[in-house]
Amino acid sequence: MIWNDEFETLPREALAALQLKRLQHTLERVYARVPFYRESFDKAGIKPEQIKSLEDLQRLPFTLKQDMRDNYPYGLFAVPMEQIVRLHASSGTTGKPTVVGYTRRDIDMWSELMARSFAAAGVARGDVIHNAYGYGLFTGGLGAHYGAEKLGAAVIPMSGGNTKKQIMIMQDFGSTVITCTPSYSLYLAEAAAEEGLDIRSFALKVGILGAEPWSESIRQEIEQKLNIKAIDIYGLSEILGPGVAIECIEAQNGLHIWEDHFIAEIINPQTGEVLADGEEGELVITTITKEGIPMIRYRTRDITRFISEPCVCGRSHRRLQRMSGRSDDMLIIRGVNVFPSQIESVLMQVEGVEPHYQLIVNREDNLDSLEVQVEVTEDLFSDEIRVMQGLSERIRHEIKSLLNITCKVRLVEPKSITRSEGKAKRVIDLRKG
């Protein structure tokens, strides 16, 4: 079902005209109100009024996650705090989160795009949406929640965790839609089986799954194990949150990016050059309706390509192929963004720990697991077991308190972690698609 027929099926030419008008308006606003953009445009020698076509967008500099960190917390806000009604944050590599602020209109727009996304996934009034995305600073929970209410479906604000209760509620309340990470959906299926319940017999029909990379084979497994249609949703807090792009249930092939609110480009991550339609590269997004923090040419680090062929669903908005990876070393572990450098900074704070560590990421029982291997030097070594176990417990605790991820710490012998020339191989990702 199409939620907003007028905009979702807008002919491409009209869509481009709308994009340009909204882009120009956004550029004027950020140039006038955000010192960061004024400086970066000036440095690039370009004024907002010189952007006369969508192609001209390529003349503007990129915005990086680092720019958000440098302007922490409110430096990129384009409105005074009196107009901000919501703050969210994602994790940052230095331990400081990336803060994003929303105006009332931003929340309305986000709800609209999430309602569209739900509708595209085949969800409608009368559905019971079991929202197991985390509520809190993470955008997933509340983003999906507001969209579900906008759509007029009944939403159960479960948030993450407490799996047994999730299963009971899901069964008793007759949840028809599950929103969570793909890995958690599989975990739910297994946990239900352990309770002697067959989740396939529940009322569930659709899963709207995102916040971590997944593959076609995982989709098949989910669809089979939960007896649902598994729909891929994409978003990031820097741009909005969930609902930036979603697969339609008709095609289940590529995610429609809502082009009346975002301009997407695919660039060569090395050179920054914009690639031709269909070529694979890094996704860059410009927001053209957001008030709180407009983003100009934000480098998402996600690797994808455009699918430009018209879609069977009738939407005119182009599709992005499922994200195939990252152009940097960021890991997504159970929906949480983790940079190896974050783990490194935690380890360096523990006295005696040398910078020889390795992260082993795996998937056990359908949940991501992280093992941090730390080499034991003479400074760290003690002949007493409890001292050594205390050390690994301390590292585990520090990582948990700073990054909010549970990991296993494994102490290993010196030099047992392979040394490499140049860039160290810090991460071994054993998760299979």
Added chain:
Amino acid sequence: MTVQQISVFIENRAGKLAQATAALGKAEVNIRALSLAETSDFGILRLIVDRTDVAKKALTEEGFTVDKTDVVAVQVPDRPMGLAHILHILDEAKITVEYLYAFVERCGDHAVIIFRFDDSEQAIAALTSNDVEVLSAEAVYSM
């Protein structure tokens, strides 16, 4: 009156223990006593050897993390209640035993047990004043 023990960090991987003991053998080091404390991920091999420095060098060269610790070698009467008596003395003196392990060889009609205490000096004082014999390092290395 303490004895030097060397401890070695050993990952729980096949062949690691053999690699450590082979390194000692090649360096012609003789093991007097040993214990292996283990967790699911790693173990700590504790050794009393005849030539501590040679042993440490050989193991370090082999890539192992090695530490030296002072421990106490105590003569324990080889009869029922022998060890219990000694532990009672230590308990009375409020000394914590971090760990202990026995010697490979007997010394006359005594067994020899290696103790790791939180306070070696105090432990030795408590033991000797209760007529428990504590062995010198020389005596231990040359057993």
